Amino acid sequence: MFKWKKTAALLAAAALACSMTGCGESTAYAMTIDGMDVNAGVYIYYSYAAFNELSSTLTSENSELDMENDKAVKALTMDGVSTETWLRNKAMEYCQEYVAIEQKFEELKLELDADSQKEINTTVDAFWESNSENFENNGISKDSVKKVLENTYKANEVFLYYYNVDGEEGVTEDELKEYYIDNNARVRYIAFNMTDGSGEALDDAGKADLKKMVEDYLKQLDGLKKDEEIDAEMDAIQTDYNAYVTSISEEAAAATATSPTDEEGNEIPAATTTTEATTTTAAATTTTAAEPDADAENTTVAGDSEEAETTASDETSDETTTEAAESADDTEAGTTTTTSPYANERIIAKVTTDDADDSEEDPVYTPCKAVYDFAFGDAEMGVPQLVEDENAYYIVVRRDIQERMTEEDLWTEDQILAQVSNKYYDAYEDLRDGWCDSQNVQENARAIKRYDPFKIEMSSNSEA
Numbered sequence: 001m002f003k004w005k006k007t008a009a010l011l012a013a014a015a016l017a018c019s020m021t022g023c024g025e026s027t028a029y030a031m032t033i034d035g036m037d038v039n040a041g042v043y044i045y046y047s048y049a050a051f052n053e054l055s056s057t058l059t060s061e062n063s064e065l066d067m068e069n070d071k072a073v074k075a076l077t078m079d080g081v082s083t084e085t086w087l088r089n090k091a092m093e094y095c096q097e098y099v100a101i102e103q104k105f106e107e108l109k110l111e112l113d114a115d116s117q118k119e120i121n122t123t124v125d126a127f128w129e130s131n132s133e134n135f136e137n138n139g140i141s142k143d144s145v146k147k148v149l150e151n152t153y154k155a156n157e158v159f160l161y162y163y164n165v166d167g168e169e170g171v172t173e174d175e176l177k178e179y180y181i182d183n184n185a186r187v188r189y190i191a192f193n194m195t196d197g198s199g200e201a202l203d204d205a206g207k208a209d210l211k212k213m214v215e216d217y218l219k220q221l222d223g224l225k226k227d228e229e230i231d232a233e234m235d236a237i238q239t240d241y242n243a244y245v246t247s248i249s250e251e252a253a254a255a256t257a258t259s260p261t262d263e264e265g266n267e268i269p270a271a272t273t274t275t276e277a278t279t280t281t282a283a284a285t286t287t288t289a290a291e292p293d294a295d296a297e298n299t300t301v302a303g304d305s306e307e308a309e310t311t312a313s314d315e316t317s318d319e320t321t322t323e324a325a326e327s328a329d330d331t332e333a334g335t336t337t338t339t340s341p342y343a344n345e346r347i348i349a350k351v352t353t354d355d356a357d358d359s360e361e362d363p364v365y366t367p368c369k370a371v372y373d374f375a376f377g378d379a380e381m382g383v384p385q386l387v388e389d390e391n392a393y394y395i396v397v398r399r400d401i402q403e404r405m406t407e408e409d410l411w412t413e414d415q416i417l418a419q420v421s422n423k424y425y426d427a428y429e430d431l432r433d434g435w436c437d438s439q440n441v442q443e444n445a446r447a448i449k450r451y452d453p454f455k456i457e458m459s460s461n462s463e464a
Helices: 007-014 040-061 070-074 083-107 114-137 142-163 173-183 204-220 227-256 294-298 353-358 369-375 413-437 445-450
Strands: 029-033 036-039 184-193 272-274 279-281 309-311 327-331 334-338 346-349 385-388 392-399 441-443
Touching: 029 040, 029 083, 029 445, 036 040, 036 083, 040 083, 040 142, 040 445, 070 083, 083 142, 083 413, 083 441, 114 142, 142 413, 173 184, 173 413, 184 204, 184 227, 184 369, 204 227, 204 385, 204 392, 227 392, 369 385, 369 392, 441 445
Parallel strands: 309 346
Antiparallel strands: 029 036, 029 441, 184 346, 184 392, 272 279, 327 334, 385 392
16 A cells, blocks of 8 residues: 555544534535535545645744634735635645546446455544544544545555556556666665764864775775675674774773862772672773764664665655564574674665755755765776765765565565556656546535634544
C-alpha cells in the first residue's frame, strides 16, 4: 500500500472528532458529482482534512497563530484567496478525487483483495472505538469513515492498473531499474571531523595535520581492488581513527581538569575508599569521546552491526531500508552475530530539481554536498578517494549499485513498487486531475453552508 500524499492527512482526520450538529434531511448530501451523491459525512471528513492542512501551513509560517481564533484566521489568505474560499475549494477537490476514483475503480472492474478489506475493517473499528460518539454527533457515520479509507485503497489499485510493471501505460521493469540506478548511489565512507579533542573547530594548522593523517590512511588503501579487501582495511582505519579521537578527548579532558587545594595552595591527594571487594578513587576522571558533528550519524564504526540503510537526501523521499541479514546464536558462552557484508554501506538518493524548487530551505545532502557530488559524479568505481568538505575530510569509495540489485537485497518487490510510485505518481496525479476537470459538479449550497469547517473543534478525548 503506497503512502499517498493526502492519505496521512485523511487518516489523521479519521482519528480526530469534530463537533457539529447532526445532518438534517435536506443536507444529507453535500454535492452530486457526475450523478454520484457525496454524503455529508464524507464531505465533513474532507473538510476537516482541509482544515488540518490549512492549520499546518499557517502555523508553520507563524508559530504564534491561534487557529481557534476564527477572526484572525479568516483575515488571512492561502494561495491568493481567503482562507474560507481555500477551505471550500480544497474540500471540493478532495470530494472530486474521491468520486473520480470510485467511478474509475468500478469502470475498470477492479477489486480489493481480502487482505486489504481486513486492513480497512480493522482500522475503521479502531477509529470507531475511540471516536464513535463524537463522529455520530457530528453526522459522520462509521460507513462514511470506511468509505473514505476504502477510497485510498482503491486509489492504490487504480494507480497500479496504469503504472505498475506491465500495466496499462506499458511500464517495464527495465525502465524502473534504469530509474533506480540513475537516482541512487551506493557508497561507503569514513568521516574525519575537523574538530579537536574539545569539539572546537581546528585552525589551519590543525586541518593540515588532519588532512595529512587522512592522506596516510588513503595510502593504505592503494592497490586494493576487491570490495572485501577495501572493507577490511577501512574497518581497520575506522578503528584506528576512533582510538585517535578517544585519545585527544582524554588529553583535552586532562588539560582542563583541576584538583582541590588546601589553604596554602597545595594539591590535596585524591581520597580513596576501600571495601572488601573494590577500591574507589573519589577523584576518578570520566573519559568521553569527542562529540561527532552532524555528519557523523551516517558514519559506521568498525564492527558495528547497524543495518545497511537507504538514506534519502530530502524529506519527501520514499526510499526503502535494506535490512542487514543478522543471525544470533545464543549459547552459554555468549552470543555470536553474523552481520550483512553491506552493513557499512549507504544508498544515497538523488535530490531532484523539483525537490529543491519546492523547498524554501536549501536541500539536505547525505552526508554532505561534497560526498553527494562525488557519489553522483564520474568518480571511478571501487577506488577510494579523499573528499573535502568545510566540516570534515572523507575517504569515500563509490560502488556499482547494480551488483546489489537482486531479489534478496535492493531489488525486492517492495522496492519495485516504491520506484513505480516515485517515478509515476506525478503522472498519475495529472491523469486523475484530468478526470476531475471533466466532472459535472452540483453543490448542495445549504449543506456546504451548514458544515462550515470553522466550526470544527478537536475533541480532547480523541485517541489516535
